Amino acid sequence: MSELLPLSWLVQASTYNLKIGERTVITTVTDREAIAISSISALRSELKTPDPFVGIDVVNNGDLLLFHVKNRCLIIQFNRMMLLDRLTDIPSPLNEFLGDKSITFIGPRNLCQNSTESYISGSSGQKLVLNRIVDVGYLTGKLCKKPDLLSSTLEELLGRVGIDIKKPVISEGSMRPDWQSSSVLSEEEVKYAMYEVHSCYQIASKLITDATSATATKDAG
Incomplete structure (x- = not known):
């Protein structure tokens, strides 16, 4: 029903x-x-640093496509968008964003394991290919020089780099069935959906900041 509302309201x-x-x-x-x-454009405006990176995640095979940069997160209800706007092709700005080789996309392990596959919109059959995603566990293990981190959970990675982000606690039966594809998401559902992309981005940010500081200190010495 959002297609009936003015964009300014939306x-x-x-x-x-x-x-x-x-x-x-x-x-x-x-x-x-x-x-x-317009939101992708806003995210791009935040990527003015050398070697920019973006947190990324996908929920429920394309119901939600998430991007995180600094203090901004974009959650595209991808399957709904393709249906409501009657799109026959993936929007070019989205494809160009995902294909931008100057950007490093960092996501959770489960997404990276499927990164050679296409995430398919069930309603329109369009394919969104995600094949340039770095596993946050690999990034952490590589920069910390700790092979054991390659198989660590997201919570373990957060603890290793000293970031305190609590995973939302969802009691059994408290979430709506198929909430991911709903036209309206509650704040609690949005927080739950973005937990992994937010965590991945914060881990990467901390690691890269620490590595840059260590290099600067070494050069100064």
């Missing part, structure tokens, strides 16, 4: 200011192409 309705740990994350949740494209 922009306001799509924005969540979520407190996760010590950080407030400005999160956009949308099933409209125009808002998704």
